[in-house]
Amino acid sequence: MQPDQREGFRLKKLVIGLLILGLLLSLAGCGVIPLASEKTSGQPPQKAGVHIVTSFYPLYIMLLNITADVEGVTVSNLTRKETGCLHDYQLSPGDMQKLQGADILVINGAGMESFMDKVMRQYPQIPIVEASQGLEFIMHDGHPNPHLWVSLNGAKKEVDNISRQLASLDPSNQEAYARNSSTYIEKINQLQSEMHRVIDPAPQRQIATFHEAFAYFASEFDLQVAAVVEREPGSEPSAGELADIIEEIKNKKVAAVFTEPQYPTTVAEAIARESGVAVYALDPAVSGPDDKNAYLDIMQQNLEVLREALY
Numbered sequence: 092m093q094p095d096q097r098e099g100f101r102l103k104k105l106v107i108g109l110l111i112l113g114l115l116l117s118l119a120g121c122g123v124i125p126l127a128s129e130k131t132s133g134q135p136p137q138k139a140g141v142h143i144v145t146s147f148y149p150l151y152i153m154l155l156n157i158t159a160d161v162e163g164v165t166v167s168n169l170t171r172k173e174t175g176c177l178h179d180y181q182l183s184p185g186d187m188q189k190l191q192g193a194d195i196l197v198i199n200g201a202g203m204e205s206f207m208d209k210v211m212r213q214y215p216q217i218p219i220v221e222a223s224q225g226l227e228f229i230m231h232d233g234h235p236n237p238h239l240w241v242s243l244n245g246a247k248k249e250v251d252n253i254s255r256q257l258a259s260l261d262p263s264n265q266e267a268y269a270r271n272s273s274t275y276i277e278k279i280n281q282l283q284s285e286m287h288r289v290i291d292p293a294p295q296r297q298i299a300t301f302h303e304a305f306a307y308f309a310s311e312f313d314l315q316v317a318a319v320v321e322r323e324p325g326s327e328p329s330a331g332e333l334a335d336i337i338e339e340i341k342n343k344k345v346a347a348v349f350t351e352p353q354y355p356t357t358v359a360e361a362i363a364r365e366s367g368v369a370v371y372a373l374d375p376a377v378s379g380p381d382d383k384n385a386y387l388d389i390m391q392q393n394l395e396v397l398r399e400a401l402y
């Protein structure tokens with residue numbers, strides 16, 4: 092998304108938010124519907140269910156943690172888990188249908204969801220939580236790199252961001268969201284310390300990755316991404332680019348070429364063979380099991396891979 096488009100997108104969200112707020116206030120004023128915080132005398136407050144939809148897998152896992160054991164809150168994922176990184180992904184009619192009945196849509200932003208115009212045209216009433224809102228980006232050719240969650244710092248910032256925005260949309264569960272987020276961030280902190288203990292002293296610092304998913308991860312652990320096989324999944328390098336990548340890998344004494352389990356490994360394997368370096372898989376956590384510990388498990392697995400590849 093271009094900066095001016097992002098600006099327009101934010102403005103649109105603000106205007107829609109204000110319209111919804113105005114509508115709710117006027118309805119509540121007429122006594123048509125009670126606001127969530129309003130208590131009815133003699134009865135426990137009636138909490139309507141909140142259905143949250145996430146755009147793709149890493150956000151879905153964050154939401155499983157943030158909303159864990161919060162009564163009446165359900166989470167589902169818009170795209171199939173196998174979709175992986177969204178990038179140019181277009182929503183199918185089936186995906187679009189999943190937004191019916193959604194109370195909140197959680198997206199990554201920073202250009203990851205290129206289908207948002209379509210969503211906002213068809214479902215202008217759904218409030219949007221943007222995980223990357225206000226965060227600092229690594230830029231590539233004038234575009235923000237959206238893969239924040241692949242670094243542990245980025246994941247923590249996104250969890251905190253989502254939790255705060257959710258709380259303002261659903262104040263009745265504010266404390267639960269804040270408590271769950273702290274618990275989850277603490278778990279990420281523990282793993283992060285363990286990863287620093289292993290990766291920081293590793294003698295090999297140069298890596299080659301499949302696509303630009305690992306920019307934030309590399310920056311966090313002071314690794315250098317010497318070469319990227321495909322800038323975006325599906326954009327296969329030309330013969331000339333292949334030769335350049337192999338040259339870079341040899342010149343910079345890259346430790347290993349890292350494939351991603353979500354994508355074909357043929358090109359990366361050919362590059363590694365030509366350059367005489369090993370191939371390992373690093374997982375950007377864009378697909379996996381339906382389990383709230385999945386991100387932590389995937390990162391733990393990445394740590395085991397790096398423990399071997401960088402020493």
Ligand SMILES: [Zn+2]
Pocket residue numbers: 176177178238302303304
């Ligand atoms: Zn990606």
